[in-house]
Amino acid sequence: MEALGVLDTPPDERVDRVARLAQEMFDVPMVSVTLLDNDRQFRMSEIGLGSREAPRRDAFCDLAIREPDTMVVEDATAVPSLAANPFVAGDPHLRFYAGHPLKAPGGEPVGTLCILDTRPRSLDARQRELLRELALWVQSELTHTREREGAASIQRAVLSAPAPKATGWSFASAARPAGALLGDMHDWHTRGETVRFTLADVMGKGAGPAMIAAGLRGSLRTAPDRSVLEAVEEADELLSEVIGETHTFVTAVHAQLSMATGDLTIVDAGHSLSFVLRSDDTWEPVRSTGLPLGTGFLEPRAPVDLRLNPGDVFLVCSDGLLDVLDEDDPFGHVLRTLRDREPTGAALEAVRLARDRDAPDDVTVMIIRTDA
Structure with missing residues (x-):
């Protein structure tokens, strides 16, 4: 009892x-x-x-x-x-x-x-x-x-890493679960001048996806000297063994930023919701190929390399954000929010929209801005 x-x-x-x-x-x-x-x-x-x-x-x-x-x-x-x-x-x-x-x-x-x-x-x-x-x-x-x-x-114990603080950079993140537990996972990990970050979206809601998300975070944080590609491939192999028969999968973005140079390396596993808003207000979707994690196919992935220049903003979100944006002009909605607010304010605005519009899915956003 x-x-x-x-x-x-x-x-x-x-x-x-x-x-x-x-x-x-x-x-x-x-x-x-x-x-x-x-x-x-x-x-x-x-x-x-x-x-x-x-x-x-x-x-x-x-x-x-x-x-x-x-x-x-x-x-x-x-x-x-x-x-x-x-x-x-x-x-x-x-x-x-x-x-x-x-x-x-x-x-x-x-x-x-x-x-x-x-x-x-x-x-x-x-x-x-x-x-x-x-x-x-x-x-x-x-x-x-x-x-x-x-x-x-478990979620409270392992999903509490705050956004980094660093001169010349602004980092922010926020999340709102659709139910009692968050099936999305986001994480920041700083080592010297390097920041690794992850956003993952586990199919489904409730206790199962929340625990899978927590396990994924632990896997990606293990052996931090691995490249982001190696970390994702090893996590994929682990998840395929653990959840393959449950027909659950995970879309994810795992990336590494050099704060010294602005160089950003991204590995996308079926997520395709990463964007760069350049200082001249042009959008650059981050195009990357790769199946979601846990499918069991273990196909090779190729990282994408880009550079963030002063005034650029990088955004990655879960697909739940799409449910609360302006249907007629979703990218314009995001652009206005990012230009009108600091990164922290923009992330909190996403959570407010999710709450006010009763988003049916988890909503998670991560934002990086180059300030100098």
């Missing part, structure tokens, strides 16, 4: 929704998603019971978790072992109870989804199956909650 991390938590709308659905489908006055601790029952969600805690002793749920399938008591007053139960003889005066066990990922029973009534009832085979399906839904939500929290913890 402690491993699930759901005891004594605030109400969870995902679980509450299942409870409301159960009440409507079975037309009962009381529903509970009950988790059992050593000496108490904690109601993660409840309707009609009036409290979120009760003693475990004498609880019907304590009996239900010992059953392999749905436990149904049609009329508790007619069952000698239950007629004197305090939940039957006293408040809430239960007559009918049906509960299906909830199990932890390891298979241990930890609670029940139960429906209750103050009058006798029965459940046919179809209704029992329906209650089982709802219980499995709750069980899935409990597991996913733990996975999301674990992925969020």
Whole structure:
């Protein structure tokens, strides 16, 4: 139970929704998603019971978790072992109870989804199956909650590198997840006069992509003396082994900037969303060929070399940004934003647009400007 991390938590709308659905489908006055601790029952969600805690002793749920399938008591007053139960003889005066066990990922029973009534009832085979399906839904939500929290913890631990600060250069980045977790990954790493940076977009949303993104960051940071091309190729090989069978892939840009010369080397893995805005307001898309990471094809890639001159701005973004730009003139929208704002302000403006327009996908931007 402690491993699930759901005891004594605030109400969870995902679980509450299942409870409301159960009440409507079975037309009962009381529903509970009950988790059992050593000496108490904690109601993660409840309707009609009036409290979120009760003693475990004498609880019907304590009996239900010992059953392999749905436990149904049609009329508790007619069952000698239950007629004197305090939940039957006293408040809430239960007559009918049906509960299906909830199990932890390891298979241990930890609670029940139960429906209750103050009058006798029965459940046919179809209704029992329906209650089982709802219980499995709750069980899935409990597991996913733990996975999301674990992925969020990993993400907080490894995705916190701030943008560099250096004389003659301005660096900025910002990101906004479409859900609770960010499937995009961006990273900065400075060594002397060299800055390496990465933006990767993992297909999908939620805990899985967030953890893949965190693993990719670790892979690209390993052995910093490798060239950016070698780093990408080795990460591709690793991801192909780990996620190839899940049909997930990662588009990415991994690059190295020399702050001494302005020389920029870019390796693009199926991302194709990197641009240079020159000081004369001309756009230069960074054209690079290469398949996304994790596809298993392991085709060779060629780096692209260019130079950033004073006044030039380099921008790389995830495709989620395209959802919030001006549909009629997206590049004009970006140009105006970059010219009207400092890089930090421009990055924050992208996040504001994503929030205000309820972007359906993660939005991440990284900006570099040559100031001298």
